[in-house]
Amino acid sequence: MTGDEVSEETIRVAKELGLEPSEVSPFGHAIGLEIVENPFLLPKSNVKIGKGAFLCVEPGIEPKNHQSIHFEDEVVIGKNGRSETISKCRKEFY
Numbered sequence: 875m876t877g878d879e880v881s882e883e884t885i886r887v888a889k890e891l892g893l894e895p896s897e898v899s900p901f902g903h904a905i906g907l908e909i910v911e912n913p914f915l916l917p918k919s920n921v922k923i924g925k926g927a928f929l930c931v932e933p934g935i936e937p938k939n940h941q942s943i944h945f946e947d948e949v950v951i952g953k954n955g956r957s958e959t960i961s962k963c964r965k966e967f968y
Contacts, residue, residue: 877902877919884933893935902931905948927951 875883881900888898902915905928913921915931923929929949936942948960 875923877913877915880915881917897937899934905930925951925953
């Protein structure tokens with residue numbers, strides 16, 4: 875996948891949750907020697923994300939009431955090309 879494809883997937887999931895695309899700001903980045911590294915997971919980012927990549931996926935959501943929240947998950951791309959979420963924090967809305 876590319877950063878753009880991850881961004882599109884973020885927006886697709888947000889739509890399934892009943893959010894409008896304008897309420898979601900896709901973002902993420904690789905983690906390596908630095909906490910924030912390329913590739914960035916942003917719309918129009920065409921850098922390929924390779925196997926073994928360690929990523930921070932952190933989309934922002936700003937619903938119509940203008941209170942924003944960012945979710946952050948650490949994800950590794952396995953040898954089979956599939957992602958595995960490393961962070962195990964629960965996400966619940968009340």
